[in-house]
Amino acid sequence: MDALLHFLPQVWFVILALFLFLYVLLDGFDLGVGILSLTSSDEERRSLLMTSLGNIWDANETWLVLMGGALFGAFPLAYGTILNALYIPIFIMIFGLIFRAVAFEFREHSNRKFLWNFAFGSGSFMAALGQGFALGSVIEGIAVDEAGHFIGSTWDWLDWRSLLVALTLIQGYVLIGSTYLILKTEGELQKTHFRTAKLAAITTVIGAILITIATPIVYEAARTRLFSPPLVYIFAVIPVLGVVLVGLLLRSLNREEENTPLIWTMLIFLLTFIGLGLIVFPYIIPNQITIYQAAAAPSALVFMLIFIGFLIPIMLFYNIYNYVVFRGKVVGDIYGE
């Protein structure tokens, strides 16, 4: 029984991590393309950008919904605390996502396209910004009492460290969005995104380095965890791998390869994510509440596991199928047809 009490929350931690990772990866390029659309020079280009997302963006965002549901069901305490603490960033994200989503539908029918273009681009930016602040302040830690309830104040999430994380995440999204567009477009449009990808790669790396340096300096707890075995070995490897991957990415961009930039970027995301996951585990709210404290009753966890067990393969299959159907380059204005 005791083993089960440990095992179930761990399984759910992994499931949540999977949802979060898929979301960040998939909606990441999606939001990145949206942010890039703010800089598009003309209507035709913007149409192409939106066409490249038209059939997949909502499937990408289902992972966020699923993650919210899973967090609520599996770790209700963490759900309550995190949503309390991150109320404003999460609302920034939600409103961003709302505007972005309707822009897809309304732009097509509107005569004032600039309004919906702006809703699309700025909505994407807001969503990414909100997510970045949320991520940043979760890593920093959230003020809670012994029972795990939030005791901080409304604006706790806002400081220079979370701003740094937010800006870096936006860069990361622009990077993965650019590499996605390299894959999906051709000609001038593709050229542009080789350039934006290179720029974003550099700014993302600078951001990542700053975060990596700042985190152990500012946070005691992170420092002790990082510099004691076994994590210290892993964290010796991750930066090395990171440098290699960034090198590969830049090389593929210089050679103007079409498929590999996206792959390297995804691997960079994966590496970062594994690093983050290892720092956070076994906490669900870093250094405050462990997954064991926050977990729902074992019966609830088992029940949901059965349900989710059916759902994950179906969703993965559908997602992959979706990408297979809509593979290939976007050409012309087929968006919305």
Next chain:
Amino acid sequence: MINSVSHMFFATLETSLFVIGGISAWYILNNRHQVFFARSLKIVLAAAIAVTPLQIYIGHLSAEQVAHYQPTKLAAMEAKWETSPAGQPADWSLLALPDEASQTNKWEITIPNGLGYILEFKKNLSEPVRGLKEWAPSDRPRMVGLIYYSFRIMSGIGFFLAGLMLWSVLQWLLGNLSPEKIAQQKWFLRTWIFAAPLGYIAVESGWIVRCVGRQPWALYGQIRTADAASQLPAGNVLTSLTLFAVVYSILFVSTLYFGSRIIRHGPNLELPIPGLENQLAIETEPATFVPDQRPVEAQQ
């Protein structure tokens, strides 16, 4: 649980059916694509024959469930202050003006002995129906009038739509829904257009009944809403709620705007049916086809 789920499920079906029906009626009334839309109206009607009575019946089952598990909600839905004992008939209130200060209805139109028939299909109640006064004011919902009228709006719409269904079936049997004749049924079509938004109103009223009626509980009898609420400062919640209201109002207006634009623009009947690429949908329009009569620039 199964009642609530199916009541909600059929609510969405019924709402969409009457939206499609209303739009179809609008096209027919405006002499556009009558053949096509007479057919879609009939498809809607065929589905409504099953859905509208079923929804009333499931709603009734929901009400029985409410009577059993959430008696305070039932009392509020019926603006019932005094308990009616078992073994006797009780009046059913059709319209009333509930007044919470005096714990009575200021005025009331009742149907004598109606309650027993509504709840149990017989005159005498076999179980007492408890009135609101049996609970302390802190243990029962407030805003009785809102709950009472929301319930009446919802069920009124339920019966109205079922009635519209019956009328339409009658017209169908009389042959008045054929493509040639249907456009002359002006009032019939106008009623369908009028019915288009009713489903939404019923859904909103249903939610009010369910959620306002459940107060002061978040989970009936288990946890109070006040205890379940988050510890966020009220100002934050008020701000986000206001923002939601503003944003959704903007979206509501845009949806109406673009929706009506799409409708006015009309369907493209020349698009091939998926899977039947070589058979054009236009072929289904017989010789009596009345072409689009709007000015050319509106047709684009």
